[in-house]
Amino acid sequence: MDTHLDMDLVRALHRSGVEHDAAQSDRLRRRRNLEPESAALLAVLLRAMSARRMVEIGTSNGYSAIWFADALRATGGQPLLSVDLDGAAQREAAANLAAARLDGYVELREADGGTVLRELPDGGLDALFLDSERTEYAAWWPHPRRVLRPGGLLIVDNVLSHADEAAEFLGLVEADPEFTSTTAAVGKGLHLAVRATTR
Secondary structure, three states: OOOOOHHHHHHHHHHHHHHHHHHOHHHHOOOOOOOOHHHHHHHHHHOOOOOOOOEEEOOOOOOOHHOOOOOOOOOOOOOOOEOOOOHHHHEEEEEHHOOOOOOEEEEEOOOOHHHHHHHOOOEEEEEEEEEOHHHHHHHHOEEEEEEOOEEEEEEEEOOOOOOOHHHHHHHHHHHHOOOEEEEEOOOOOOOEEEEEEOO
């Protein structure tokens, strides 16, 4: 892959996340990083579609943001907007992004994901990545569709590992005639939905 990522740093960051989660009984305090194979797949997709504007809901420690920011840097895109309610996690992400020399390619925002989506303009995004509290996604509808441009990509993680929690939201996506979607059995399950280019 054409990337400037420090893969030793990326692998160490993922490994530390896995070790942290194994020792953490409180689910909300886990880092729950994107799986490496999922991250690599999405980085290729973002390059293939020449994505330039992307929002991530669920920063955690910045592991996925590193992959996405590197892809946006390669396409000449705008900085990734990465949103999370956890200020401590965002501070950790800021340090990791700086270590990866990608801090200039990410805007970290401590805020509620649903609120941010409601405030974004229509059709302004090439890609939207949801990796937060899955049971909240349905209440955010229809903003995940509205904020995507025609041809834009909606990405939802953990749809196989937490199928029951994602089911209501995926039902909305799959019932929407503007979306063509599929679930990829990679990592913990990625749901990929493309907004129609014509009506």
